[in-house]
Amino acid sequence: MKFPRVLLADDHPEILEHVARLLHDEGEIVGTVENGKQLVEAALALDPDLIVLDISMPVMNGIEAAHHIRNSGSRAKMIFLTMHEDGAFVNAAALAGARGYVLKSRVSIDLMAAIRKVLQGHLFVSPPLNME
Amino acid sequence: MTGTVADITQRKQAEEALRESQDMLQLILDSIAEGIYGVDLECRCTFCNFACLRIMGYERVGELLGRDMCRLLHQIPQDGTSSPIEECHLIQTMRTGRETRIDDEVMWRPDGTSFPVEYRCYPRWRGQEIIGALVVFVDITQRKQAESALASVSGRLIEAQELERRRIARELHDDIGQRLALLAIHLTQLEENPPDSPELPGRIAELKNETTGIATDIQSMSHELHSSRLQYLDIVAAMRGLCEEFSDQKQAEIDFNAHQVPLPLPADISLCLFRVLQEALQNAAKHSGARRFKVRLWGAADEIHLTASDAGSGFDIEAAKRSRGLGLISMEERLKLVNGSLFIQSELERGTTIHARVPLSSDVKQVRVA
Numbered sequence: 001m002k003f004p005r006v007l008l009a010d011d012h013p014e015i016l017e018h019v020a021r022l023l024h025d026e027g028e029i030v031g032t033v034e035n036g037k038q039l040v041e042a043a044l045a046l047d048p049d050l051i052v053l054d055i056s057m058p059v060m061n062g063i064e065a066a067h068h069i070r071n072s073g074s075r076a077k078m079i080f081l082t083m084h085e086d087g088a089f090v091n092a093a094a095l096a097g098a099r100g101y102v103l104k105s106r107v108s109i110d111l112m113a114a115i116r117k118v119l120q121g122h123l124f125v126s127p128p129l130n131m132e
Numbered sequence: 133m134t135g136t137v138a139d140i141t142q143r144k145q146a147e148e149a150l151r152e153s154q155d156m157l158q159l160i161l162d163s164i165a166e167g168i169y170g171v172d173l174e175c176r177c178t179f180c181n182f183a184c185l186r187i188m189g190y191e192r193v194g195e196l197l198g199r200d201m202c203r204l205l206h207q208i209p210q211d212g213t214s215s216p217i218e219e220c221h222l223i224q225t226m227r228t229g230r231e232t233r234i235d236d237e238v239m240w241r242p243d244g245t246s247f248p249v250e251y252r253c254y255p256r257w258r259g260q261e262i263i264g265a266l267v268v269f270v271d272i273t274q275r276k277q278a279e280s281a282l283a284s285v286s287g288r289l290i291e292a293q294e295l296e297r298r299r300i301a302r303e304l305h306d307d308i309g310q311r312l313a314l315l316a317i318h319l320t321q322l323e324e325n326p327p328d329s330p331e332l333p334g335r336i337a338e339l340k341n342e343t344t345g346i347a348t349d350i351q352s353m354s355h356e357l358h359s360s361r362l363q364y365l366d367i368v369a370a371m372r373g374l375c376e377e378f379s380d381q382k383q384a385e386i387d388f389n390a391h392q393v394p395l396p397l398p399a400d401i402s403l404c405l406f407r408v409l410q411e412a413l414q415n416a417a418k419h420s421g422a423r424r425f426k427v428r429l430w431g432a433a434d435e436i437h438l439t440a441s442d443a444g445s446g447f448d449i450e451a452a453k454r455s456r457g458l459g460l461i462s463m464e465e466r467l468k469l470v471n472g473s474l475f476i477q478s479e480l481e482r483g484t485t486i487h488a489r490v491p492l493s494s495d496v497k498q499v500r501v502a
Contacts, residue, residue, distance in 0.1 A: 056364070061363075063364060088369045088372075089364065092364070092365050
């Protein structure tokens with residue numbers, strides 16, 4: 001897939017801007033939301049190819065939102081972008097149907113690699129977490 | 133009739149001087165905040181000060197003078213039976229010649245009300261002979277109230293909360309705050325005197341490391357306060373994480389197992405059980421010397437159960453509740469809030485098991501079972 005339609009979810013505007021800059025000419029940002037509830041609604045309405053989402057969001061967190069999105073039959077591939085380095089969170093993300101898990105501290109290094117891999121049908125986890 | 137004018141004048145002067153010094157004494161006595169009264173060997177009141185009247189609720193010195201202070205003030209117990217004279221501390225003081233200090237008795241006012249007092253009895257000597265006693269006392273109603281408020285569970289919980297707030301405030305200010313201030317200074321130095329090119333990336337990398345270090349420590353502080361697994365994942369993941377951390381920190385072995393736990397568990401029940409486990413493990417670490425623990429979490433017929441047992445030195449449950457430690461009491465209070473209950477079995481030298489039980493309402497939706 002050359003030019004995916006991407007939906008972003010994060011309650012920090014600086015993150016949304018940064019990801020938008022990274023994505024720049026490799027994808028089209030079709031929407032940005034700031035909590036899990038808005039995310040589930042937007043995923044249904046916009047039918048994106050890719051969702052980049054945070055875990056810690058108000059109203060509904062990212063893991064719960066991911067469960068809803070997967071259960072709704074959406075074909076969007078989900079990549080988590082989060083501060084949480086705890087292996088239990090990576091497991092929970094996988095159980096919720098995520099294909100990628102990128103640490104925010106490594107966003108500039110890992111995110112684009114993650115997006116490319118996931119769009120090719122593979123999984124991606126930020127290297128420091130691989131041991132878990 | 134004998135007596136010269138000079139004699140009469142001298143006697144008058146002596147009387148005058150005596151009166152003056154008595155007036156002075158009374159003035160001093162009346163200006164003192166504590167109640168003071170004197171008794172003779174029969175415990176009859178020989179004098180008292182203004183504060184004595186005020187505290188005891190009498191209007192005139194005349195109401196007290198000559199009365200038996202033991203019977204009047206101390207010896208009327210609430211059930212109406214009278215204690216024998218021997219127990220009166222005034223009598224004891226006059227008999228033994230030793231001062232006594234009492235702070236666990238009450239005095240009674242003429243209107244039938246009582247108040248807690250702290251009083252001291254001093255024997256009055258004339259030469260080698262005891263001729264009476266002096267009592268100095270204060271109404272300690274307020275002090276008693278403050279003590280019991282402090283001792284009550286809610287008072288102590290508030291105290292504990294304030295202690296924790298101070299600790300966090302101190303860590304934020306002294307540790308995190310200082311390191312950030314230092315970082316700002318280093319950045320300013322860099323801004324004002326940028327080092328020559330080859331040095332710059334290295335210098336910036338140092339500052340980045342300092343920043344990351346601060347971020348890590350803030351995350352640890354946050355985690356200590358509230359488990360993020362509990363917030364974003366589920367109670368099983370959170371308890372497993374707690375057991376692993378405890379295991380690492382205390383070099384202990386924890387066998388954790390969860391089965392038939394209906395998820396998601398209501399947030400208040402999750403938090404309650406998590407804190408109960410945390411408290412149980414911390415208590416065991418502090419007091420039992422145990423190194424191996426068994427923790428079980430399971431659901432059965434509209435209830436959820438948590439047990440934590442060790443084969444450590446055990447403890448005296450009643451003594452632990454009476455001591456200043458809040459641990460057991462706060463476990464019980466937390467469980468009460470969710471209609472749960474706590475059973476503790478502990479035998480000295482045999483070990484301890486705590487068992488918490490919380491009912492679940494039947495409309496808790498079972499989405500996943502761990």
